Amino acid sequence: MDKKDLLNAYEFEVGIGPLITLSFSKITGLSNSGEIGAIGEGGNNDAMYMYLKPRREPDTTVFERGWMTGTVSTVMSYLFTGLIVNNVTIIVKRNGKKQKTLTIDKGIISKIEFSDLDAKESKILIKSMEIKHNGVKEQKGSTWI
Numbered sequence: 001m002d003k004k005d006l007l008n009a010y011e012f013e014v015g016i017g018p019l020i021t022l023s024f025s026k027i028t029g030l031s032n033s034g035e036i037g038a039i040g041e042g043g044n045n046d047a048m049y050m051y052l053k054p055r056r057e058p059d060t061t062v063f064e065r066g067w068m069t070g071t072v073s074t075v076m077s078y079l080f081t082g083l084i085v086n087n088v089t090i091i092v093k094r095n096g097k098k099q100k101t102l103t104i105d106k107g108i109i110s111k112i113e114f115s116d117l118d119a120k121e122s123k124i125l126i127k128s129m130e131i132k133h134n135g136v137k138e139q140k141g142s143t144w145i
Contacts, residue, residue: 032135058132067125107133
């Protein structure tokens with residue numbers, strides 16, 4: 001594997017539904033997890049039969065960005081706790097060209113959080129949005145080129 005084949009983790013954009021495209025500085029919790037059950041076979045429990053149990057808990061992904069004014073801030077204000085978000089698309093890019101696409105089919109915004117305000121520090125204010133969802137999926141046909 002050549003180093004040029006690896007993607008950087010800093011060039012991406014997020015689409016929420018068909019109309020909203022936003023940039024975030026950080027996304028954590030990109031996962032699709034499941035619970036595995038196991039059954040011992042017969043009287044000799046050397047071999048286990050494993051199976052995927054029905055999903056009981058949603059996966060959680062957190063999107064973070066600098067808190068700002070202007071048009072982007074207005075768009076972000078329409079995203080609130082309890083809002084159902086379908087068709088969330090995360091496009092990973094290299095040199096501005098789409099390389100990989102991850103999708104979240106169904107989700108709900110479970111938390112909106114703002115960083116602490118402190119007059120003694122000169123930090124950028126961060127706004128984060130947590131989405132509970134049914135798993136992140138890699139779009140088929142999406143290549144790593």
